[in-house]
Amino acid sequence: MRRYSAFAIAREAARYHQGWERAWASPEPKKSYDAIIVGAGGHGLATAFYLGKNFGITNVAVIEKGWLGGGNTGRNTTIIRSNYLQDASAAIYEKARGLYETMSQDLNYNVMFSPRGVIMLAQTHHEVRGYQRTAHANALQGVKTEFISPARVKEIVPIINLDGPRYPVLGGLWQARGGTARHDAVAWGYARACSDMGMDIIQKTEVTGVRKENGAVVGVETSRGFIGTKKLGIVVAGHSGVLADMAGFRLPIESVALQALVSEPIKPCMDCVVMANTVHGYMSQSDKGEMVIGGGADGYNNYTQRGSFHHIEETVRALVETFPMISRLKQLRQWGGIVDMTGDRSPILSKTPVEGVFINCGWGTGGFKAIPGSGWGFAELMARGYSPLTAEFGLNRFKEGRFIDESVAAGVAH
Amino acid sequence: MAEFDLAIIGAGPAGMAAAVTADKAGLRVALLDEQPRPGGQIYRNVSQASADRVRVLGADYALGRGLTTALAESGVQHIHGAVVWAIEDGFRLSYTANGTAAQVSARRVLIATGALERPLPIPGWTLPGVMTAGAAQILLKGSGIVPRQAVLAGSGPLIYLVAAQMVRAGVPPLALVETQSTRDMIGALRHMPGALRGWRGLAKGLGLIRELRRAGVKRFTGADRLKVEGMDRAEALCFRAGGEDHRIACETVLLHHGVVPNTQVARSIGVSHRWSSAQQTFTPVLDAWGGTDRPGLFIAGDGAGISGAMVAEIAGRLAALKLAEEAGHLGISERDRRAAPLLRARARELAIRPFLDAAYPPYPGALRPDDDTLICRCEEVTAGEIRQTATLGCLGPNQAKSFTRAGMGPCQGRYCGLTVTAILSQTTGQSPDETGYYRIRPPLKPVTLAELAAMAETGATNPEGE
Ligand SMILES: Cc1cc2nc3c(=O)[nH]c(=O)nc-3n(C[C@H](O)[C@H](O)[C@H](O)COP(=O)(O)OP(=O)(O)OC[C@H]3O[C@@H](n4cnc5c(N)ncnc54)[C@H](O)[C@@H]3O)c2cc1C
Ligand SMILES: Cc1cc2nc3c(=O)[nH]c(=O)nc-3n(C[C@H](O)[C@H](O)[C@H](O)COP(=O)(O)OP(=O)(O)OC[C@H]3O[C@@H](n4cnc5c(N)ncnc54)[C@H](O)[C@@H]3O)c2cc1C
Numbered sequence: 038m039r040r041y042s043a044f045a046i047a048r049e050a051a052r053y054h055q056g057w058e059r060a061w062a063s064p065e066p067k068k069s070y071d072a073i074i075v076g077a078g079g080h081g082l083a084t085a086f087y088l089g090k091n092f093g094i095t096n097v098a099v100i101e102k103g104w105l106g107g108g109n110t111g112r113n114t115t116i117i118r119s120n121y122l123q124d125a126s127a128a129i130y131e132k133a134r135g136l137y138e139t140m141s142q143d144l145n146y147n148v149m150f151s152p153r154g155v156i157m158l159a160q161t162h163h164e165v166r167g168y169q170r171t172a173h174a175n176a177l178q179g180v181k182t183e184f185i186s187p188a189r190v191k192e193i194v195p196i197i198n199l200d201g202p203r204y205p206v207l208g209g210l211w212q213a214r215g216g217t218a219r220h221d222a223v224a225w226g227y228a229r230a231c232s233d234m235g236m237d238i239i240q241k242t243e244v245t246g247v248r249k250e251n252g253a254v255v256g257v258e259t260s261r262g263f264i265g266t267k268k269l270g271i272v273v274a275g276h277s278g279v280l281a282d283m284a285g286f287r288l289p290i291e292s293v294a295l296q297a298l299v300s301e302p303i304k305p306c307m308d309c310v311v312m313a314n315t316v317h318g319y320m321s322q323s324d325k326g327e328m329v330i331g332g333g334a335d336g337y338n339n340y341t342q343r344g345s346f347h348h349i350e351e352t353v354r355a356l357v358e359t360f361p362m363i364s365r366l367k368q369l370r371q372w373g374g375i376v377d378m379t380g381d382r383s384p385i386l387s388k389t390p391v392e393g394v395f396i397n398c399g400w401g402t403g404g405f406k407a408i409p410g411s412g413w414g415f416a417e418l419m420a421r422g423y424s425p426l427t428a429e430f431g432l433n434r435f436k437e438g439r440f441i442d443e444s445v446a447a448g449v450a451h
Numbered sequence: 452m453a454e455f456d457l458a459i460i461g462a463g464p465a466g467m468a469a470a471v472t473a474d475k476a477g478l479r480v481a482l483l484d485e486q487p488r489p490g491g492q493i494y495r496n497v498s499q500a501s502a503d504r505v506r507v508l509g510a511d512y513a514l515g516r517g518l519t520t521a522l523a524e525s526g527v528q529h530i531h532g533a534v535v536w537a538i539e540d541g542f543r544l545s546y547t548a549n550g551t552a553a554q555v556s557a558r559r560v561l562i563a564t565g566a567l568e569r570p571l572p573i574p575g576w577t578l579p580g581v582m583t584a585g586a587a588q589i590l591l592k593g594s595g596i597v598p599r600q601a602v603l604a605g606s607g608p609l610i611y612l613v614a615a616q617m618v619r620a621g622v623p624p625l626a627l628v629e630t631q632s633t634r635d636m637i638g639a640l641r642h643m644p645g646a647l648r649g650w651r652g653l654a655k656g657l658g659l660i661r662e663l664r665r666a667g668v669k670r671f672t673g674a675d676r677l678k679v680e681g682m683d684r685a686e687a688l689c690f691r692a693g694g695e696d697h698r699i700a701c702e703t704v705l706l707h708h709g710v711v712p713n714t715q716v717a718r719s720i721g722v723s724h725r726w727s728s729a730q731q732t733f734t735p736v737l738d739a740w741g742g743t744d745r746p747g748l749f750i751a752g753d754g755a756g757i758s759g760a761m762v763a764e765i766a767g768r769l770a771a772l773k774l775a776e777e778a779g780h781l782g783i784s785e786r787d788r789r790a791a792p793l794l795r796a797r798a799r800e801l802a803i804r805p806f807l808d809a810a811y812p813p814y815p816g817a818l819r820p821d822d823d824t825l826i827c828r829c830e831e832v833t834a835g836e837i838r839q840t841a842t843l844g845c846l847g848p849n850q851a852k853s854f855t856r857a858g859m860g861p862c863q864g865r866y867c868g869l870t871v872t873a874i875l876s877q878t879t880g881q882s883p884d885e886t887g888y889y890r891i892r893p894p895l896k897p898v899t900l901a902e903l904a905a906m907a908e909t910g911a912t913n914p915e916g917e
Contacts, residue, residue, distance in 0.1 A: 062844075063844060104846050104847070107849070107850065111853060241846065300900065301861060350906055353904045354904040357900055357901060364901035365900075367898065367900075368897060369859075370859075370892050370894070371893050
């Protein structure tokens with residue numbers, strides 16, 4: 038594969054960009070592979086990438102029922118941060134954040150990582166205490182965050198209204214090296230690198246069954262026939278329950294809808310990410326100038342009959358108070374994704390009751406930021422049977438009561 | 452939130468006829484339309500038009516009065532000036548009227564949102580001074596404005612009508628540059644027996660062409676290589692016809708090559724669509740009454756496939772009869788008794804369609820635009836960039852969107868959707884059905900955050916409007 042470089046851009050500019058080759062191949066599936074990953078989202082592709090890069094396992098297929106990056110990886114609001122409360126979480130999210138810093142160079146693909154800083158607004162006294170506690174925990178974990186005053190919040194976000202009648206700003210948890218990246222590019226960059234290592238990314242092919250012999254996996258049934266493997270990584274986010282069912286085990290996961298919306302583009306007015314967790318509004322400005330706004334997850338038992346717009350409305354009502362200037366902006370599009378939530382709001386990266394089958398899921402509303410760290414750890418788990426990054430995230434924790442509880446301090450969408 | 456037995460989106464012939472029929476059958480009906488007055492495209496503003504304007508627009512236009520009068524005398528709640536921007540299961544419609552967002556709920560919904568003009572991407576089509584023939588007609592119907600020094604280019608019966616209306620308004624177009632060829636016409640002849648059954652439509656068309664000849668409007672046919680020239684604005688239309696290059700200096704270029712169903716609302720709620728090769732567009736999959744694959748959701752009029760105003764009106768009535776029967780207001784035998792003459796009339800009106808579709812195909816040059824031609828006007832994406840995404844491994848429009856931003860601007864793909872699907876399917880060799888179409892999401896038209904934020908309050912009360 039040809040490297041992307043300034044020279045390549047100059048060369049292609051001179052011939053009207055006709056010479057760019059396909060970034061990844063669309064091969065026919067082989068009979069069998071050393072490892073198969075189901076799901077070409079960010080997590081699946083990153084896993085394949087580190088299987089090859091860190092462990093030299095390159096006879097790998099990534100099987101995707103739609104197109105690569107077309108799942109939640111392509112529809113999230115791309116917030117990257119690592120200010121979690123528990124040690125195990127901070128470790129994997131901070132590993133991921135660190136890998137984002139050099140991802141464009143590592144993949145030779147511009148993923149537009151923009152460490153513009155992330156503020157979590159404290160808008161109740163409870164939140165002030167909670168974020169101060171997180172800041173202390175982060176200090177012990179070696180994650181750089183600080184609790185800042187309202188005046189400092191205003192300095193960083195001049196368009197904010199500090200003293201809204203319902204939702205005043207009492208301070209904020211600031212992570213200066215948090216930020217955003219281009220979601221599609223993360224998937225494309227990994228896909229290109231995987232394809233370059235000789236891996237097969239097989240799109241428009243659905244996994245429909247898991248074949249086992251004597252309690253161990255021997256391959257998968259797909260819409261294009263049987264493909265053999267002794268190592269299967271299931272990385273399908275919202276569809277994890279379905280795949281687990283095919284393999285014959287159960288997952289403690291609930292699926293809920295999470296939404297986002299985008300406005301018309303305007304001139305740059307906010308150069309960091311603002312998260313208003315109390316009201317479930319998460320806002321940043323895209324490179325094109327649109328305000329990208331994430332909402333909260335739909336409630337589990339929603340009998341209100343107000344349907345999906347209910348949540349967006351509530352989010353927007355509160356955000357308009359905190360950012361009065363956005364009220365006249367036009368909303369262009371609203372969309373959602375089905376996310377996979379666990380009881381303790383932490384992911385599952387684990388062996389399963391079926392030998393050779395591994396599962397990576399439960400990232401819920403916030404897995405984009407974790408993609409490289411998750412891929413790193415999960416590849417290690419699949420290659421070696423153990424990874425320090427994933428050790429705490431096993432399925433057994435639910436049986437044994439060793440929860441990694443992020444539901445209170447970081448029960449935050451995005 | 453106001454509740455109805457039936458909510459109808461669109462007050463054109465299909466929507467108005469359905470509303471009146473359903474109202475008579477005893478249903479509580481809400482009719483929502485973004486225009487200030489009922490009429491839709493063809494009968495736009497007809498209830499207010501002066502005698503002079505009716506003379507310019509013709510006898511067919513005046514026919515609309517029957518429908519608008521029946522609507523005014525009915526018990527239908529017509530919520531006008533209401534842009535419907537979301538439809539959710541159940542059904543719940545969100546709309547904005549007078550700068551305020553509100554909702555209505557209804558057990559059944561009829562989509563009667565009509566047609567959109569097929570975009571005609573040629574070099575220079577984004578210059579000021581270029582617009583569609585339909586837009587010119589909207590100016591004429593709505594405000595009595597006629598463009599000067601205009602050339603009409605493209606294909607389809609509507610071009611003759613707009614040209615004739617301009618002639619009657621005293622501002623004839625400089626020329627008609629038609630892209631259909633003699634070959635198309637010969638190919639269409641095999642549909643002639645059908646067309647003769649619809650002789651009234653045929654006679655009307657011939658009458659228009661005669662009217663134009665008498666007024667001395669120049670006509671070119673079989674035109675190719677259309678291109679608008681100009682620096683800051685349109686200065687001339689260039690093309691090739693009859694083996695010669697032509698350049699007509701002008702101030703306005705009016706482009707048109709047919710209309711296509713407006714499928715936004717139906718797509719946003721997941722109605723299945725299929726490619727129609729006869730009409731070169733996607734149409735919703737419907738039963739004989741206009742029912743979709745979602746219970747309680749119907750489509751009538753040009754939104755179901757292009758067949759013109761008379762068929763739209765009939766289809767509206769048919770859908771209303773079926774809806775009234777489903778709601779328990781009409782027995783099955785009574786429904787069928789009333790439907791029989793409508794079905795016969797529809798067959799008669801549809802007879803001429805295959806001929807028209809074959810005789811006036813879309814301009815091939817706009818279905819396969821040059822690499823340099825802009826396709827997505829909002830995000831300024833060219834045909835070449837779309838082709839490139841296919842070469843880079845992209846399979847459909849939703850993926851091409853992530854690559855190029857095509858379809859992500861204010862119009863959300865209403866204007867580039869069909870072209871992007873066409874280009875991708877030509878490049879990858881997949882059929883249009885395999886290639887697919889943009890995923891349509893709310894809001895169907897942009898809505899301000901303030902409107903959205905204020906909706907909870909207004910949504911609970913009765914909608915404004917009468
Ligand atoms: C609106 C929204 C906003 C969000 N905002 C943020 C944010 O700001 N920050 C953040 O960190 N996270 C955010 N998230 C969460 C984040 O998007 C997800 O956690 C993450 O993208 C999950 O990646 P994935 O690779 O596991 O899943 P996906 O990208 O969904 O990939 C799974 C893939 O598996 C495929 N698949 C499923 N079943 C099969 C099958 N049977 N055979 C073959 N393939 C199959 C799917 O087609 C899909 O492509 C947000 C999510 C949503 C919905
Ligand atoms: C620009 C244009 C000009 C035309 N002129 C003529 C002509 O002069 N003579 C002729 O015979 N045929 C003409 N046609 C074709 C003619 O419009 C149709 O055959 C006929 O009007 C179809 O009727 P309908 O009821 O299906 O839809 P329409 O008459 O198009 O009515 C649809 C209505 O729905 C409304 N609507 C659409 N989306 C929404 C929404 N989201 N919220 C609220 N309201 C919405 C529209 O504003 C419109 O009022 C024209 C078509 C177009 C596109």
